Amino acid sequence: MPTKQSANLDAVSKAIIEQLQHDGRKSYASIATEVGLSEAAVRQRVQRLLDAGVMQIVAVTDPLQVGFLRSAMIGLRVSGDMTEVADALTTMEEVDYVVTTAGSFDILAEVVCEDDDHLLELLTKRIRALPNVVATETFVYLKLNKQLYNWGTR
Amino acid sequence: MPTKQSANLDAVSKAIIEQLQHDGRKSYASIATEVGLSEAAVRQRVQRLLDAGVMQIVAVTDPLQVGFLRSAMIGLRVSGDMTEVADALTTMEEVDYVVTTAGSFDILAEVVCEDDDHLLELLTKRIRALPNVVATETFVYLKLNKQLYNWGTR
DNA sequence: AGTGAAACGACCGTAGA
DNA sequence: TCTACGGTCGTTTCACT
Numbered sequence: 001m002p003t004k005q006s007a008n009l010d011a012v013s014k015a016i017i018e019q020l021q022h023d024g025r026k027s028y029a030s031i032a033t034e035v036g037l038s039e040a041a042v043r044q045r046v047q048r049l050l051d052a053g054v055m056q057i058v059a060v061t062d063p064l065q066v067g068f069l070r071s072a073m074i075g076l077r078v079s080g081d082m083t084e085v086a087d088a089l090t091t092m093e094e095v096d097y098v099v100t101t102a103g104s105f106d107i108l109a110e111v112v113c114e115d116d117d118h119l120l121e122l123l124t125k126r127i128r129a130l131p132n133v134v135a136t137e138t139f140v141y142l143k144l145n146k147q148l149y150n151w152g153t154r
Numbered sequence: 155m156p157t158k159q160s161a162n163l164d165a166v167s168k169a170i171i172e173q174l175q176h177d178g179r180k181s182y183a184s185i186a187t188e189v190g191l192s193e194a195a196v197r198q199r200v201q202r203l204l205d206a207g208v209m210q211i212v213a214v215t216d217p218l219q220v221g222f223l224r225s226a227m228i229g230l231r232v233s234g235d236m237t238e239v240a241d242a243l244t245t246m247e248e249v250d251y252v253v254t255t256a257g258s259f260d261i262l263a264e265v266v267c268e269d270d271d272h273l274l275e276l277l278t279k280r281i282r283a284l285p286n287v288v289a290t291e292t293f294v295y296l297k298l299n300k301q302l303y304n305w306g307t308r
Numbered sequence: 309a310g311t312g313a314a315a316c317g318a319c320c321g322t323a324g325a
Numbered sequence: 326t327c328t329a330c331g332g333t334c335g336t337t338t339c340a341c342t
Contacts, residue, residue, distance in 0.1 A: 009220060017220075020213035024178040027319095029335055041310050043336075055215045059174035060303040065208045066163060066171075073227075073255065073262055075293075086299045096302035101227065101293035108227055108293060139229075139255035139262060145240045148250035149214040149303070181318060192328055197319075199326090 009054070012037065013045055017055055020046070021149070024057040060149060063112050070113045070140070074127065075105035077135040082106045088130050094122050105137070163208070166191065167199055171209055174200070175303070178211040214303060217266050224267045224294070228281065229259035231289040236260045242284050248276050259291070 009017075015035045019026055028046065032039040049055050063071060078085045082100060089098045089109050097110035109127075113119040119140075128136055163171075169189045173180055182200065186193045203209050217225060232239045236254060243252045243263050251264035263281075267273040273294075282290055 017213055017215060021215075022212070024211035024213050027335055038311055039335080040312085040337085044309075052219070053216055054219045055213045057178035057211070057213050058176070058303050059171055059178050059209045059211050060214070061171060061175075061209045062207055065206070071253075073253070086297075090300040095300065098299035099225075099227070099293075099295050100297040100299060101295055103291065103293040105293060107299075137257065139253075139257040139259060141253050141255055143240075143254040145252040145254060146244040146249065149212050183318060193319080194321095194329085195327055 013049065016042060016045055017049065020055070020057060024059075068112045068114055070115050070119050071144075072111055072113070072119060072141055073139040074109045074111060074123065075137045075139070076107040076109065076127075076133055077104075078106045079132045079134050081132070085130055085132055089127070092122070092126065094118070167203065170196060170199055171203065174209070174211060178213075222266045222268055224269050224273050225298070226265055226267070226273060226295055227293040228263045228265060228277065229291045229293070230261040230263065230281075230287055231258075232260045233286045233288050235286070239284055239286060243281070246276070246280065248272075 012035050016031055019031045019034060028043045029039045032042045035042065037045075050057070063069075076085065086098055086100055086107055089095050089107065092111075094111045094113055095109050096112055097108075099108050100106065101108055111119065111122060113122060119138075123136065123138060127133065166189050170185055173185045173188060182196045183193045186196045189196065191199075204211070217223075230239065240252055240254055240261055243249050243261065246265075248265045248267055249263050250266055251262075253262050254260065255262055265273065265276060267276060273292075277290065277292060281287065
């Protein structure tokens with residue numbers, strides 16, 4: 001079950017995570033030789049990290065290469081409780097990222113669409129149609145300069 | 155070598171990707187039985203998808219669980235060429251996400267920091283100190299509502 | 309939490325269609 | 326680009342520390 005607190009990771013676990021951030025399918029045996037543990041010990045630690053929700057090992061795809069040519073960040077201003085709007089956004093499949101923020105936007109949502117028509121339909125018919133959405137501002141992506149999945153073992 | 159064009163993925167490749175989006179370490183053999191191909195064929199297709207940059211299989215970590223308690227999105231307005239600022243941001247290790255956008259911000263950058271002091275130092279001493287940065291607006295994250303790595307096989 | 313060893317299953321290279 | 330197959334290596338389980 002995922003813990004909410006920050007786990008105390010020792011140097012060995014950090015080293016294991018770092019290996020897997022480069023190659024999620026790297027064998028436990030070869031990680032073991034690099035970090036100086038037995039293969040079984042590495043496997044147990046990886047299992048614990050996965051169970052605790054500290055990391056997950058997954059395939060991540062490049063949207064441009066799988067037919068999603070138009071991405072954007074949408075900033076929303078909301079009246080009243082923003083959790084309902086945030087919840088509604090999380091259920092939309094084009095929306096891959098939702099954060100509740102402090103600042104001139106209450107919510108930031110990243111959307112991945114096939115083309116401009118798709119984005120327009122999503123924005124006008126579904127996002128701006130949500131109750132309590134007062135205003136939106138759309139930042140169409142021109143270029144993705146950096147995308148790191150490797151948080152947290154620097 | 156990563157191609158820049160969007161690849162044409164058939165139903166089988168999409169099915170393989172979908173399996174790996176749930177478990178990046180799932181064995182080729184068990185994927186093979188699910189999609190109805192031989193183990194070697196699955197292995198070859200996965201290798202091609204990785205080589206083409208269509209997907210990568212990596213460990214992704216939860217910043218809160220590895221000691222990064224303060225995240226934020228920073229919108230930047232830039233004078234002149236924005237590529238230099240974007241490039242400078244990509245070299246900063248706290249910056250995990252940089253996009254060049256159209257709208258009232260020229261660049262959006264997501265940063266992952268240990269605490270507020272760290273964020274303040276990064277923002278004032280390093281980001282706002284960059285040449286041609288005219289203005290910034292910081293959206294401190296209160297709650298991460300949704301984070302999907304599974305782009306593109308819907 | 310970690311080690312070691314033995315049985316099992318997955319992975320890899322190669323050949324052939 | 327797929328299947329078939331044999332050798333090798335990785336993984337799993339378990340008893341022990």
